[in-house]
Amino acid sequence: MxxxxxxxxxxxxxxxxxxxxLSNDGAVFKPKKDLDYVVSTDxxxxxxxxxxxxxxxxxxxxxxxxxxxxxxxxGADPEFxxxxxSLPKAKSKSFIENFVKGLKEDQKKYKIKLLGGDLTASSxxxxxxxxxxxxxxxxxxxxxxxxxxNDLVYVTxxxxxxxxxxxxxxxxxxxxxxxxxxxYLPQPRVEFSSSVRNFVTSMIDISDGFVQDxxxxxxxxxxxxxxDIKNLPISDIDLLSYKDRLNAALIGGDDYExxxxxxxxxxxKINKIAKLHGLQITNxxxxxxxxxxxxxxxxxxxxxxxxxxF
Numbered sequence: 001m002x003x004x005x006x007x008x009x010x011x012x013x014x015x016x017x018x019x020x021x022l023s024n025d026g027a028v029f030k031p032k033k034d035l036d037y038v039v040s041t042d043x044x045x046x047x048x049x050x051x052x053x054x055x056x057x058x059x060x061x062x063x064x065x066x067x068x069x070x071x072x073x074x075g076a077d078p079e080f081x082x083x084x085x086s087l088p089k090a091k092s093k094s095f096i097e098n099f100v101k102g103l104k105e106d107q108k109k110y111k112i113k114l115l116g117g118d119l120t121a122s123s124x125x126x127x128x129x130x131x132x133x134x135x136x137x138x139x140x141x142x143x144x145x146x147x148x149x150n151d152l153v154y155v156t157x158x159x160x161x162x163x164x165x166x167x168x169x170x171x172x173x174x175x176x177x178x179x180x181x182x183x184y185l186p187q188p189r190v191e192f193s194s195s196v197r198n199f200v201t202s203m204i205d206i207s208d209g210f211v212q213d214x215x216x217x218x219x220x221x222x223x224x225x226x227x228d229i230k231n232l233p234i235s236d237i238d239l240l241s242y243k244d245r246l247n248a249a250l251i252g253g254d255d256y257e258x259x260x261x262x263x264x265x266x267x268x269k270i271n272k273i274a275k276l277h278g279l280q281i282t283n284x285x286x287x288x289x290x291x292x293x294x295x296x297x298x299x300x301x302x303x304x305x306x307x308x309x310f
Contacts, residue, residue, distance in 0.1 A: 001093060003119050010100045016113035018080065027115035029080065035135040038076040042067045042132075046125040049254075051169070056095045057102030058184055059128070064106050066207070067132040068188035069256040073205040075142040075197030076134030078110050078190060083117035084129040091126070110190060140197055142260075147202040147221035151261035151287040154270065156189050156279055158233045159210050160245060163252020175237050186256040192277045193258060199269055203260035209251040211304055213259055214295045224290035229297045233282045250304055261287055 001009070007022055015022050018029040031037065044063050046052040054062075064081065071078055083103075087095060107114065112132075165183030168176045193203070202221060206213050210232070218225040234249040262270055267283070274281040285297075295302045 006092060006096055007119055010096050011114070011117075011119075014100060014104045014107060014114055016080070016115065019114060019116045022116055027080075027082070029115075032135065034138050036138050036141055037079075038071060038074050038134040038136060038141060040067060040070040040132050040134075041129065042070060043127065043129040045127050052126060054184060055102075056098035057105070059126070060099045060102030061106050061185055063128040063130055064103065064110075064112075065186040065188050066254075066256065067130045068110055068112070068190055069186060069205040069207065071132060071134035072188050072190045072193040072258060073142070073203050074134070074136070075140065075193050075200070075203065076136045077194050078112040079133050079135050080113050080115045081130050081132040082115045084120075084131075085117070085126075086120045086122040086128075087126045088124060089121050092121075095126075110188075136197065142193075142197050142200050142203045143220075144202050144204050144217055145220035147217060147223055147225075147261040147287045148263065149223060149287055149289055150264060151201055152264055152267060152283050153214075153225055153227065153259070153261055153285040153287060154281050154283055155206070155210070155233065155257055155259050156192065156274070156281050157187070157255070157257040158235055158280070159206065159255055159257060160235050160248030160250075160252045162186070162254040162256075163248040164235055164237060164240065164245070166252075166254070167248075173239060175239055179235065179237065183254065186254065188256060189258050189279065192274065192279050195273045195277065196260075196262075196270060199262050199266040199273075201261045201263065203258055206255040206257045206259050207253060209253050210255070210259065211250050211295060211302055215293070217259065217261065218287075218295055219293035221287070222292045224288050224292060225285060225295045226288050226290070226299075227285035227295055227297050227302065229302075231282060231284045233280065233284075250302075
């Protein structure tokens with residue numbers, strides 16, 4: 001099957017009316033009144049973000065969910081996405097058939113529509129780029145830069161699980177199963193984010209590791225984030241030392257949990273919303289005037305190297 005046959009057989013059935021059912025060069029949709037649009041793009045690459053031997057439907061979900069997490073970080077509700085997929089010709093039919101199954105399942109789960117995209121051959125590795133579009137009521141988008149002095153600092157979920165899963169993929173002990181699943185299938189906190197956007201001053205999704213992403217919020221608000229490391233919600237996998245579990249929480253990437261700030265007056269409200277969504281949240285510190293752009297614990301700079309692409 002050539003490129004056009006593959007698109008017609010697998011992608012047209014999961015496309016939307018806005019995509020013109022992939023019959024034209026572009027999609028057409030009418031902006032909704034009183035809404036702001038949030039647009040983000042993210043790429044995942046074989047051997048860097050995924051191994052390549054995972055089930056294709058799982059890879060599809062990881063690609064879409066990492067982008068959905070970017071929308072969650074801004075309090076946006078998912079609307080549309082476009083997909084660019086490059087893969088070796090030898091893998092095309094078998095991979096795409098199951099890849100699309102994953103997309104279809106998550107389109108339904110997260111109520112998002114496919115607008116279109118591109119399908120090309122690559123020499124060796126699979127590369128997936130998604131451009132995603134979400135909406136928020138006008139003026140209610142959450143940024144990274146509006147933290148205020150005395151805000152409380154929160155994180156959702158448990159930190160470091162994805163990194164632990166990645167480092168222990170080849171181990172068979174069942175105690176690693178939750179961590180492996182976290183690595184394979186991120187859980188973007190879209191519904192929770194949408195519910196708390198009116199009570200949050202700044203937010204980011206933890207994709208590059210807690211310390212690095214926390215620094216982003218502190219730097220952009222030009223304030224200091226005072227963190228109590230002992231309060232970090234880390235893994236309880238007892239096969240690993242406390243030091244290893246803490247290190248995974250501090251610098252391990254791909255957690256896709258939310259790190260956010262909120263005034264103390266909303267503490268009870270935030271906790272109630274989290275409970276309604278069955279989501280663990282933890283108050284790990286507060287925002288203060290001090291060492292602008294820095295993250296500290298017990299008045300000491302958290303000086304630890306985080307992952308960088310370059």
